[in-house]
Amino acid sequence: xxxxxxxxxxxxxxxxxxxxxxxxxxxxxxxxxxxxxxxxxxxxxxxxxxxxxxxxxxxxxxxxxxxxxxxxxxxxxxxxxxxxxxxxxxxxxxxx
Numbered sequence: 492x493x494x495x496x497x498x499x500x501x502x503x504x505x506x507x508x509x510x511x512x513x514x515x516x517x518x519x520x521x522x523x524x525x526x527x528x529x530x531x532x533x534x535x536x537x538x539x540x541x542x543x544x545x546x547x548x549x550x551x552x553x554x555x556x557x558x559x560x561x562x563x564x565x566x567x568x569x570x571x572x573x574x575x576x577x578x579x580x581x582x583x584x585x586x587x
Contacts, residue, residue, distance in 0.1 A: 496552050500544035508537065 518525060526533075 492552050492556065493549065496545055496549040499548045500541060503544055503548075504537070504541050507540075
C-alpha cells in the first residue's frame with residue numbers, strides 16, 4: 492500500500508513539475524538567475540508538496556482498500572472457531 496501511494500504521488504508530482512516547466516518556458520533566459528536566487532525555496536516547496544501528496548494518497552488508499560476490514564476479520568475468526576465445519580491444516584491446529 493505504501494509502495495502504491497509512493498508511485499502515485501511521485502507520478503503526480505512529476506506530472507505537475509513537467510507541466511509547470513512547459514507552461515513557464517518563457518522564463519528560460521533567466522533560468523540560472525532564478526535557480527541561484529530561489530533554488531532552495533523551490534526545492535523545499537517541492538519536497539513539502541511531495542510529502543503532502545504522499546500522505547493524501549496513502550490516506551485515500553487506506554480508506555478505499557481497507558474498507559470493512561474488521562467485518563472480514565471477524566468472519567474469518569468465526570470460521571476458525573467452528574472446528575467441526577471446516578477442516579483446518581495441521582499447522583493451524585498445532586498453534587492453537
